[in-house]
Amino acid sequence: MRFVVRGRRSNSIRAVSRRGAIFLTYTTIPRAELFREHRSVGERIEANLKRNGPNHRNLRDPARKLKIGYVSADFCEHALSYFTAPVLSRHDKSKFEIVCFDNGSRPDDVGKRFRQSADHWVPIAEMSDDRAGTLIQGLGIDILVDLSGHTAGNRLPVFARKPAPVQVHWLGYIDTTGLEAMDYRITDSRLDPPDESDRYYTESQARLPIACAFEPFQPSPDINPLPGLSGAFTFACLNRLAKITPEVVECWVRVLGAVPDAFLLLGQSDNPGAKSRLIRLFGEHGVSEQRIRFLPKLNLTDYMKVHGEIDLALDPFPYNGGATSCHSMWMGVPLVALRGDRYMARMGADLLENVGLDEFVADDPDRYVEIAVGLANRRKELAEIRRTLRQRFLASPLGRPDQFVSNLETAYRAIWQAWCADPKRGFSHRGPAIVVGN
Known part of the structure; x- marks a missing residue:
C-alpha cells in the first residue's frame, strides 16, 4: 500500500505528510509497512537538511533550569486541550521556562488559559520554516515539543531543521513522526510495550506510568441514572x-x-x-x-x-x-x-x-x-x-494531572541529562529509552 497522495504535485510537504500518514492510521496496514511509509515521508521532509544541522550551544548543565518550547496550532478549544492545558498550567516555573510557539490557534477562552500559562508566547504561523527554526534556536530552547505530528497545522519541517538540541513528540499524533530529528516521544508501556513497539518508531521512547492526564470540560452536568x-x-x-x-x-x-x-x-x-x-x-x-x-x-x-x-x-x-x-x-x-x-x-x-x-x-x-x-x-x-x-x-x-506533570518533568530532565552526557551526539542519534515510575 502506498500513500494516496504519492505521485501528486504539492506545494507543501506538510500537506503530503499529513494526508498520507493520517489516511493510513485508519487502516489495518501491517505495522512494519506503516513504519516504512512514515519514514519515507520523514525522509522527504528532512531531505538536504541534515548536512546543515545547527551547532547547538546550549549549556550542558544537567541540573539547570530548562527552557521548554511547545509547538502547536491547537492552543485553543480542541480535543487536545483537555490533555495539554492542565500540563502547561502546572509546570514548575522554578525549574522550567515555558515558551509556546503558536502556529495559528484560533482565539478563544481556552487559548487565553494557554497564554496565561506560558512565560513567552511566540506566533510562528506566518513564518517560513527557516525563519521559525532560526528564531527557536536563537531563543535557546533546550527541549522542543511537537504537539501535532502529521495532523493539521503541524510544523514538522521546522523540527527537521533541528533548532533545539533535544526534540520530543507528545500526544498530538498516534504514530511515529518518521523524522530522525525527533529524538523522543512520550508514551506508556500499555500503549507501547517495550518488546513490541520500539522498532516501529524513529524516536526513542520515554515511558511514563501513563501517557497523559485529562481535565474534563467544566462545569460538567451531573450524572443521571442509567x-x-x-x-x-x-x-x-x-x-x-x-x-x-x-x-x-x-x-x-x-x-x-x-x-x-x-x-x-x-x-x-x-x-x-x-x-x-x-x-x-x-x-x-x-x-x-x-x-x-x-x-x-x-x-x-x-x-x-x-x-x-x-x-x-x-x-x-x-x-x-x-x-x-x-x-x-x-x-x-x-x-x-x-x-x-x-x-x-x-x-x-x-x-x-x-x-x-x-x-x-x-x-x-x-x-x-x-x-x-x-x-x-x-x-x-x-x-x-x-x-x-x-x-x-x-x-x-x-484524573491526576498534578502527578502526570511531575512525571513528565522527570522525563524531560532525564532526556536532557542524556543529551548532556553525550557531547558527540549527532543530528540523528537516538538517545537511551527513558522509564519514569513503575
Whole structure:
C-alpha cells in the first residue's frame, strides 16, 4: 500500500505528510509497512537538511533550569486541550521556562488559559520554516515539543531543521513522526510495550506510568441514572464517523442483533456523505435506519448533556477514541474496547485499565460483542458502574494531572541529562529509552 497522495504535485510537504500518514492510521496496514511509509515521508521532509544541522550551544548543565518550547496550532478549544492545558498550567516555573510557539490557534477562552500559562508566547504561523527554526534556536530552547505530528497545522519541517538540541513528540499524533530529528516521544508501556513497539518508531521512547492526564470540560452536568433501566438501551459512538470502518459496522450489527430493544447513537457530523455511507453499510446487514440516530454538531454544554441518553459506549477500532472516551467515562458512560497491536488501537484498553475496568477490554471481535451484549443484559450492574465511574476516574492516573506533570518533568530532565552526557551526539542519534515510575 502506498500513500494516496504519492505521485501528486504539492506545494507543501506538510500537506503530503499529513494526508498520507493520517489516511493510513485508519487502516489495518501491517505495522512494519506503516513504519516504512512514515519514514519515507520523514525522509522527504528532512531531505538536504541534515548536512546543515545547527551547532547547538546550549549549556550542558544537567541540573539547570530548562527552557521548554511547545509547538502547536491547537492552543485553543480542541480535543487536545483537555490533555495539554492542565500540563502547561502546572509546570514548575522554578525549574522550567515555558515558551509556546503558536502556529495559528484560533482565539478563544481556552487559548487565553494557554497564554496565561506560558512565560513567552511566540506566533510562528506566518513564518517560513527557516525563519521559525532560526528564531527557536536563537531563543535557546533546550527541549522542543511537537504537539501535532502529521495532523493539521503541524510544523514538522521546522523540527527537521533541528533548532533545539533535544526534540520530543507528545500526544498530538498516534504514530511515529518518521523524522530522525525527533529524538523522543512520550508514551506508556500499555500503549507501547517495550518488546513490541520500539522498532516501529524513529524516536526513542520515554515511558511514563501513563501517557497523559485529562481535565474534563467544566462545569460538567451531573450524572443521571442509567436510561436503559426504564426504557430502550442506547449504545453510542461519538467519535469521528471516519473511524467507523466496515469491520466495525459488522461487529456492531452483531451487538444490535442480540439486543432487540437497543438503538445506536452516532457522533457529531454534518457530513451527509458520511451518514449515507453508514446507513448503507448497516442496511446491507439488515439493520433498519430507524435504529440509528446521528447527532448534529453540538456546543460543549449540549455535548456533555447528551451522555445522559447513553447507556454504553462502543469504541471504534483500529483507531480508538481519546478525548471522546475520557469525556464519556467522566459522564459515567463506560466503553467496550478492542485491544489492537499499536498505539492507536490500544488507547481504549489503556483508559479502561487505568480506571479498573479491565473486563470491558476484548482481545478479539467475538469477545467485544460478548462484552457489549452481556452488559446490555446486566443493566443493574451497569447502573452501579455508572454511579461510581467519575470517582474512579478522579482516583486514577487519568484524573491526576498534578502527578502526570511531575512525571513528565522527570522525563524531560532525564532526556536532557542524556543529551548532556553525550557531547558527540549527532543530528540523528537516538538517545537511551527513558522509564519514569513503575
